[in-house]
Amino acid sequence: MVDSKNNFATTPDPQAFVQIQSLSKDFDEFKAVDQVNLDIRKGELFAILGGSGCGKSTLLRMLAGLETPTSGRIIVDGDDITDWPAYDRPINMMFQSYALFPHMTVEKNIAYGLRKQGIERSEIDRRVQRMLELVQLGGFAKRKPNRLSGGEKQRVALARALIKNPKLLLLDEPLAALDKKLREQTQFELMNLQDELGITFIVVTHDQEEAMTLATRIAVMKEGQFVQTGTPAQIYEYPKNRFVANFIGTINIFDATVVELDDSGLTAKLDHSEILMKAHTDSAASTGDKVGIAVRPEKISISKQLPMGENITTAKGVVLDLAYYGNYSIYRVKTESGLMVQVSAQNRQRSSEHVVEWDDEVYLSWEQGSSIVLLE
Amino acid sequence: MATKQQTFGDLLWRRIVIWVPYTWLLLFFLVPFAIVFKISFSDPIVAQPPFTALFDHTQNLLNRFQGTLNNYLFLLDDNLYWVSYLRSIKIASISTVLCLLLGYPMAYYIAQSPPTRRNILLMLIILPFWTSFLLRVYAWMGILSTNGIINSALLWIGIIDEPLQMLYTNFAVYIGIVYTYLPFMILPLYANLERLDLDLHDAAADLGAKPLQVFWDIILPISLPGIVAGSLLVFIPAMGEFVIPSLLGGLDSLMIGRTLYDEFFVNRDWPLASAVATILLLILVLPIMLFQRMQVSGRSSD
Incomplete structure (x- = not known):
């Protein structure tokens, strides 16, 4: 019984690229995230799966630096970034609402991260152009976000988050706003892109199917804690308890x-x-x-x-x-x-x-x- | 047949609904302005009404029009008017900027507050309107006068030896205008900032923008329509303000509203006053048209 809760904590992975160590976040009396431990290897596509209010979004926001942990450490690529402000972290995030800047064109949206880095104009143009091609938005550079479809917005948001070559990309419900058919297509595009770029992805989702098909590993989260971590097959075939068994399939x-x-x-x-x-x-x-x-x-x-x-x-x-x-x-x-x-x-x-x-x-x-x- | 009557009725209602405000504006804005505009081409006389007729029907067709540009030429000629206009523009502009600097953080704070506190704060902004405007300006006279609250307090503490002259200065005029028109700046700004998606803030920070850059790059441009609307709502009435400079200002705070008043009621020179009013309207219409154009172009580029 004891080991079922803490076995991820006791065996640190020497190859871990992202290490989350006893991370907690309290909102007054409510423990949104409670003593979470997690090791993620470089290039993994890791999914955090849970129902609404399980703390998965809070965990993601702490990784991005948008929420301050109550306790615990976050280490990425050897750097303890727990106290780094969001704007200094080598981490980018794709928001569930996409959060595209409405007053900027697609091109300017994507270039924003590079402009804040103070990169040279010609270099920015070159990288934005390449990114537009990567997400197949070549003809949309001069458009404003409100003239894009849901799928196009999603790709702009993805391009904007990827352009700085982050060490870690966080995706908050990346496919939730898309219709079923577009979802399946985008899912494969996302996997190919991740494979191509080799960036470590953490996806937060409430959709077990999405987690199963996308991820190399899944953590099932409930009431601020990880209930089980493993490959999709492990979670499906060997659920640890009734909650996981019922939640998946x-x-x-x-x-x-x-x-x-x-x-x-x-x-x-x-x-x-x-x-x-x-x-x-x-x-x-x-x-x-x-x-x-x-x-x-x-x-x-x-x-x-x-x-x-x-x-x-x-x-x-x-x-x-x-x-x-x-x-x-x-x-x-x-x-x-x-x-x-x-x-x-x-x-x-x-x-x-x-x-x-x-x-x-x-x-x-x-x-x-x-x-x-x-x-x- | 029934549906046809229905649509006809709908159409009629639509027309009525649209035409009521237009008729109102026509009757109470355009017609009076046309009258003022007409009077501005007349000569003043001591009579009832105190100006000459624009058309002399006793003359033949060619000479019937008796209009004159004298009033406008006189405005150019006499420094008093130019100085009043410029001073009005200056005072209204500075007041608008002060309202913006004070109002923006207040509106932002209210928009970010939880709903219950937000309603209380909005109530506090609107509350002063429940008291007579004149009464509130008189209250400021009491606060700013040589033996008013501020001077008494400063003298009592010992910071100053003799009362400061605050009342009847430009300083008092700015206080009066900013105090009176601040809600007109805060409310449109609040309406704009309240709709601001907080994810945009987070997204900019995530992409490497420091807090000040987030404000400058994202929040400020998005709230620009609110800034423009609030600024117009402050600038336009402040430009023609009559009561505040009359009660709180000194001799060097003569604004165009006061000049206008004096021409009408003291000098009884209606044609000249009408010319002053016409020019004032032109000065005010310009920024409104610019705003309209900006909104239209903003919408089409959306």
């Missing part, structure tokens, strides 16, 4: 009690039923513990015949709901013991008729390794 969580422990894991009895589930676990559970056993919908197979095999859990039930999406279908099955289970299955065979229909009696099964044991 869809999941079935069954309340259970541990009845037996062995070398390969544990056996738990689902509450209010006789079903025994086997699951792998590294965490220190003991017999009699109340745990949650979680299974992702796509890890469960659904069939009309009783499946056979080693180390699988099976349950019999009736299909209550069926949603057909073309490439896959989602079933809601009520088991004999009264549990509701969501299952998603690829529609591998071409057929105009469903293999499994409403009110069919079905068998659900999943491998022992698919079950996740959630202690909290």
Whole structure:
């Protein structure tokens, strides 16, 4: 239990480019950010994921120097920048509202950071020109921001934040203001750009899909603290607790009690039923513990015949709901013991008729390794 | 058919709504000005009304027009008028700048305050209007006079040995004008600064601008329409101000409003007074037209 909260703190990464050390921010009595530790390597695209009010924006603003931490240190590329003013930091930020200067043209907006650095006119022109090409805004140089579309504004904001070649680029909900189609396109552009420039990105978002597809690593944040940090696959397949499991994707969580422990894991009895589930676990559970056993919908197979095999859990039930999406279908099955289970299955065979229909009696099964044991 | 009547009714209402203010301006601004403008070409006489008719209908067609440019020529001739105009422009300009320097930080502070405090502060700005303007100017006479509050206090503390002459000086006129017109500067500035997106401030700082540069590069240009509106609202009435220089000013604070008053009511030279008023209007229309043009060009470049 103890290590689950502090294991990022105890193992500092020697290659860390950005180090956040026990960073806190209090607003009066409210702890917006509470003792956060984080190491980010150079060139990473790191996502901080959390709901509104979880402190992710405050954390980002502290990195930018727009908010003063109550305690803790921020180290970037070996420099302790905690007390540096925003205008001196080698960090730039892309704001959620884009915050383009309305009285300046696209060109002037992008050039602003360089002009404040006192760089030579011709050099500025050259770099602005290159940046305009990079974000494909060549023809928009002389336009004012209010004559741009949402996607164009987003690219101007990005160009403006990138032009100073920051050591760290902060992106506050970079895709939130774009419509779905533009989002997917921009997402890939952002990834390519990051790859090309090699700048370290920190993205703050409330959208788990955005975080999963963009980031090399994700930190899930709740009430000012990091709940779990890891690669998208780690977070998805091995959520640490119920909050993370529920926040990322869809999941079935069954309340259970541990009845037996062995070398390969544990056996738990689902509450209010006789079903025994086997699951792998590294965490220190003991017999009699109340745990949650979680299974992702796509890890469960659904069939009309009783499946056979080693180390699988099976349950019999009736299909209550069926949603057909073309490439896959989602079933809601009520088991004999009264549990509701969501299952998603690829529609591998071409057929105009469903293999499994409403009110069919079905068998659900999943491998022992698919079950996740959630202690909290 | 019903919809057609509806649209006709709508159109009628629209016309009425538009034409009410226009009719008002026509009746109470343009017509009186036309009369003043006409009188400015007449000669003064001791009669009722005290000026000659512009058209003498007893004459033949060619000689009917009896107008004269004498009044305007006289304005050029006599230093008194030029000095009054220039002094008015000077006093109004300096007062406008003082109002801007005082009002901008106040408006900025109010705009950045949390909503509850903001409303209280705005209330305080508007509150003086609930008392008669004349009463407030008289109050200043009490404060500034030789045995007024300021002099008594300074004498009592011992900073000065004899009372300072503050009342009946230009200093008192500036105090009076700035005090009276400050709200007219603060309110349009506040309306402008209140809409300012604070992210712009952060974005400029993030891109390397120091606080003063943020103000100069971002906040000031964005609030320019508010500055211009507030400045016009102070400059225009201050230019023609009559009461404040009369009550608080001395002999060397003769502004064009007072000159105008004297021509009308003391000398009873209506044609000359009308010429003074016409020139005053021209001086005031110029900055308004510039402002209009700036707004139009600002909008089209948006």
